[in-house]
Amino acid sequence: MQDGGVKISVNSLSYLSKLCKQGRLLEALRSAQDINRQGIPLSNAILQNLLKECRKRKDIIAGTHICSLIVSNGLELNRSICNELIQIYSLAGKVKEALQVFRSFAKKDCRIWTLIISLHAKNKQEKMAIQLYHEMRQTNVKPSVYTYAAVLNACANILDLRQGRVIHDQIVSSGVMPDIFVLNSLVYMYVKCGSIIDARHVFDKLPRRSLFCWNTMISGCVQQGFGQEALHLFEKMQEEESNPDRLTFLFLLKACSSLRALDEGRHIHSQVVKAGFHSDLLVGSTLVDMYSRCGSMSEASQVLLSLPHRDVVSWNAIIAGCARHGFAHEALQYFEKMRMEGLKPDRITFLVLLKAIGSIGSMYHGKHIHAKLVESGLPLDVSLGSTLVDMYAKCGSLEEAWLVFSKLPQRNVVSWTVIIAACAQLGHGEDALYLFWKMQQEGVQPDRVTYLCAMKACSSIAALDQGKLIHCQLVSCGIESDLTIGNTLIDMYAACGSIDDARKVFLKMPKHDVVSWNAMIDGCVQQGFCDEALYFFRRMQLQGVKPNRVTFVGVLKACGKITALDQGKLIHSQLVKYGLELDLFVANSLIDMYAKCGSIQEADEIFLKLSERDVVSWNTMIDGYAQLGHGQDALDLFQKMQEQGIQPDKSTYVSVLTACSRSGLIGEGLDLFHGMHGKFGITPLMEHYACMVDIFGRAGNLYKAHDFISRMPLKPNVDVWMSLxxxxxxxxxxxxxxASCKAVLKLDPANVAARVLMCNIYAATGRGVEEAQIKEKTKCA
Incomplete structure (x- = not known):
């Protein structure tokens, strides 16, 4: 009987082995199950053989059935079967079952520990992998290089730098440190965890460096913003005669892109050609992107056209490059060429194009691309929808922007912020604030950018109460101390006329930058607190904050408003010190300050020093002459301006007509007024009509002035009637x-200045009763 059993066992083993080798695992499994049902015990050797074949052929179903046979036979697990079982469960992704097998086996060696640690690391259970590693050390089983590699990969995957450093120390103390495999794993772990310094320290100790290690180190430098270091590593790589591969070049080109290093990019390009990767589509697309980011669109185009095949990624790279450098029309042309090649644009293509169109404000192109987006069938996700809303807003169409926004299937804080910003930018501050509160009612909480847009909306319509409510929310959110938020709060309060609140915000801010000081200075100037603006300027300098061109423009404006010539001269000397005297933006303010302080000669000296002058420079100088009654000088300068090819604008005409008014130059004023539209295509505004009324009025042609008002194409406003x-x-x-006073009070019943002027007229003409009546009404008002 015993001999027969042995014979059956031997025959069974032989038969099962034969079935396994032929790949007939299910038949082998059925045969094993039949033998098991006959009460004949299955040996470890038979099951191990079956498991091995299942693992080789990755037949998980058969493997799990064999696992069940092992359990049902109550077989004692040996090392080989345990190993095979864990690997079968590993293939099936059954980490829990594998761990049960592992736990049930008493005599665990390094190989089985490493296997279970690797299984957990590969199945996104990195914390358990690290825990198992520490358990292994506690059982005094010495980890192998493969154990260290597995657990370091686990640390890398979850960016656990602290554990990685602990394991590194343990590796050093274990004496395994010189192993190249472990060192490579350490470099990888440190790079993934963002510690380039630690990675480089290990990297430099490597006796030899694999291509994988070079790529890991170079990519880590690029990802962490050390592009220059990545390029230095490439030089070292070449010195060591290690050949780069496709990945190396991709990382290096990204380094050049981030550094805007065109010369280095060209050198890498030559290496790409030498290595034979120039026809690779991904490398080619990255080259296009590198050249476009470095501003060389011609070279980007050459690379694109030289590619044997182009995909959406390569076209997107050139389109994005054009958009980035302000070549929106060229971006649109490349888009059409891409479509002609039969390629379908993706969401990135449309995102880039919509931003480009927004930058040029072209409604025609915007609608065209919107139509192509609809035609593409791409879903209008939050990102695309928000960009579309922003594009229409930048093209000046709030109606179209709102239409897109209202149809978005989902709205997040970005899409709400974009429509709020659109309303604020296009002069619909009340709508912006309505949407700001509505978004919160719908459960979407504002972010930092939303708050900035809402505060700008408050500034645009001087909505002080709404601004204070928003300020309260900022305090409750804990972002009041954010520097940009604080600066915008100062702007908002100043624009709403509450300098006290602006000052309180300023004093509460934990730190100030030049923008904070500028906001406070400009706010004071806007509200007429020019002495205080100059006080803040002095404090700013005492605190060691270097003023910029915006600061100087603000304080020069303050000096001009209060005719503080001495202060203005001191500021002028500081401008010379900072090398900003001839900065056009600053110089225009300097001219304005001197002119307003009555020092036209010094204004003229600055004007003549300028190597280039824009229309603002000419306008400021003409206005300076006008305000001081030098009408002919203003007209002469107006003529010179045209001779030098500078076309006058609406502000120029306000200044030159004011000059005619102050100097009694009626004929010249009439000629200028009538030539505005005919010569320069400028349609007269209310300010120009007010100037003409003033010209007639000052010359005593009051009825001509009144007749002029009655024939105006625009409905006269308060300023026009006040001139008369x-x-x-x-x-x-x-x-x-x-008649004039009545017209003013009809438009502005609370206008005290009109009543005072009328009172003066009555007094000058000896009409005491009427004078008294006006005075009484003025008191009541």
């Missing part, structure tokens, strides 16, 4: 004075 009323006071015309 001022002229009536000058010439004592009661009849027209009454």
């Amino acid at each position: 009323l001022g002229a009536c006071r000058l010439h004592g015309n009661v009849e027209l004075g009454r």
Whole structure:
């Protein structure tokens, strides 16, 4: 009987082995199950053989059935079967079952520990892998190089630098340190965890460096923003005659892109060609991106056109490059060429194009690309929808922007912020604030950018109460101390006329930058607190903050408003010290300051020193002459401006007509006014009509002025009627004075200045009763 059993066992083993080798695992399994049902015990050797074949052929189903046979036979697990079982469960992704097998086996060696640690690391259970590693050390089983590699990969995957350093120390104390495999794993772990210094320290100790290690180190430097270091590593790599591969070049080109290092990029390009990777599509696309980011669109185009095949990625690279450098029309042309090649644009293509179109504000192109987006069938996700809303806003169409926003299937804080910003930018501050509160009602919480947009909306419509509510929210959110938020709060309070609140915000801020000081200075100037603006300027310098061109423009404006010539001269000397005297933006303010302080000669000296002058420079100088009554000088300068090819704008005409008014140059004023549209295509605004009324009025042609008002194509505003009323006071015309005063009070019932002027007219013409009546009404008002 015993001999027969042995014979059956031997025959069974032979038969099962034969079935396994032929790949007939299910038949082998059925045969094993039949033998098991006959009460004949299955040996470890048979099951181990079956498991081995299952693992080789990755037949997980058969393997799990064999696992069940082992359990049902109550076989004692030996090392080989345990190993095979864990690997079968590993293939099936059954980490829990593998761990049960592992735990049930008493005599665990390094190989089985490493296997179970690797299994957990590969199945995204890195913390358990690290825990098992520490358990292994506690059982005094010495880890192998493969154990260290597995657990270091686990640390890398979850970016656990602390554990990685602990394991590194243990490796050093174990004496395994010189092993190249472990060193490579350490470099990889440190790079993934973002510690380039530690990675480099290990890297430099390597006796020889594999291509994988070079790529790991170079890619880590690029990802962490050490592009220059990545390029130095490449030089070292070449010195050691290690050949780069496709990945190496991709990382290096990204380094050149981040550094905007065009010359280095060209050198890498030559190496790419030498290595034969120039026809590779991904390398080619990365080259296009590198050249475009470095600003060489011609070379980017050459690379693109030289590629044997182009995909969406390569076209997106050139389109994005054009958009980035302000070549929106060229971006659109490349888009059409891409479509002609039969390629379908993806969401990245549309995102880039929409941003480019927004930068040029072209509604025509915007609608065209919107139509192509609809035609593409791409879903309008939050990102695309928000960019579309932003594009229409930048093209000046709030209606189209709102239409897209209202149809978005989902809205997040970005899409809400974009529509709020659109309303604020296009002069619909009230709508912006309505949407700001509505988004919160719908459960979407504002972020930092949303708050900035909402505060700008408050500034645009001087909504002080709303601004204070937003300020309260900022305090409750804990972001009031954010520097940009604080600066915008100062701007908002100043624009709303509350310098006290602006000052309180400023004093509460934990730190100030030049923008904070500028906001406070400009706010004071806007609200007429020019002495305080100069005080803040002095404090700023005492605290060691270097003023910039915006600061100087603000304080020069303050000096001009209060005619503080001495202060203005001191600031001028500082401008010379900082090398900003001839900065066009600053110089225009300097000219304005001197002109407003009555020092036209010094204004003229600055003007003549300028190597280039824009329309603002000319306007400022003309206005300076006008305000001081030098009408002919203003007209002469106006003529010179045109001779030098500078076309006058609406502000120029306000200044030159004011000059005619102050100097009594009626004929010249009329000629200028009538030539505005005919010569330069400038449609007169209300300010120009007010100037003409002032010209007639100052010259005593009051009825001509009144007739001019009655024939205006625009409905006259308060300023126009006040010009005539001022002229009536000058010439004592009661009849027209009454008519003008009545027109002003109809438009602005609370206008005290009109009543005072009328009172003066009555007083000058000896009409005491009417004077008294006006005074009484003025008191009541």
